[in-house]
Amino acid sequence: MIEILTSGVALGVHVPGLLLADRIREQGGQANVSVLERLMTPETLATTARSKQAFHRDFRTALAGQKLARNASLATDDAAVEQQFKAWNKAGVKRFVVFSGFWLTLIEQYAERYGAVPVDICHVDSVQSPSFDKAGPTSLEPRHVWLADADSGLIPCSIPVSREAPLPWQERDSRLLVHGGGWGMGTYRERAAELRQAGFDLDVVAYENQDLQEEGVRYFMIDPSWHPWLDNGYPPFAEAGKPFEQCQGHHGSFDLCRRALATVSKPGGGTLLDSLWSATPAVLLEPFGPHEQRNADLWIQLGYGISFAGWQNQGFAPEVLQELHEALLKADVPDYSRELL
Structure with a gap:
């Protein structure tokens, strides 16, 4: 089982995770998608929804909010996290693919309890995105996967959105x-x-x-x-x-x-x-x-x-x-x- 970890704060993080899960399943593999916000309280989710509306209406507010954002894993509910850990262990997760840096703290906790599991950090942006900056350093030893790489000027790999050929x-x-x-x-x-x-x-x-x-x-x-x-x-x-x-x-x-x-x-x-x-x-x-x-x-x-x-x-x-x-x-x-x- 490959566990794909996304966040609902940006569809540019979440949708690539869904696409990866579909492409894995099409080839006969097993994949599951977990969204960080499912581990949060209803009150926290309501605040996130209000921020979404405010950011849409005023781009300056969105830019300011990005600078003030904190590590979202700190807002998770302990009981929900414990339930998630038990579900991963029962499912026999063999690899985590992380699209949001806010998951890293939780994966560290899971590794301490159940043992280390290989971790891929899948970068959708061409440089490290804010969620990984806000999460800070990690004790994990992840493999970094780049869907675009500004430093090398290349696209090292990608996730097909569709197997259909582009329209002429x-x-x-x-x-x-x-x-x-x-x-x-x-x-x-x-x-x-x-x-x-x-x-x-x-x-x-x-x-x-x-x-x-x-x-x-x-x-x-x-x-x-x-x-x-x-x-x-x-x-x-x-x-x-x-x-x-x-x-x-x-x-x-x-x-x-x-x-x-x-x-x-x-x-x-x-x-x-x-x-x-x-x-x-x-x-x-x-x-x-x-x-x-x-x-x-x-x-x-x-x-x-x-x-x-x-x-x-x-x-x-x-x-x-x-x-x-x-x-x-x-x-x-x-x-x-x-x-x-």
């Missing part, structure tokens, strides 16, 4: 996918308005009903009442006004990404993953912290993305996006799920 450029919709990551953060709404003025048709991922304002935009939403700690399904997703559905095998927004000319978003690790496996260029907006700036720099260096300002300076020419798409098609990246098995 000529078959794509003449639309752009605009979003703000799992919590709807950043300047994507302002940039969407500029792109509409430039004449582009847009698919925009909205996060509250009050976001549904722009005429001529096709809006999609994640169910606002859903949180990653409620189940191990992908975020319920649908065009605004239609019933939400949980896609199988990958998250629903990826289907929009596959058909788009580009995805326009802050440079989160999940956005890079979607860009890679759909061969859809990334138009990169203002980052959520220095680690996302390194993500953007890497994607531009590899020829897979362009800054919003850079594309704007070229008159928003679609030909620029096609060149990036063709570069993405040439990417040949090892599959981390195959290596695990």
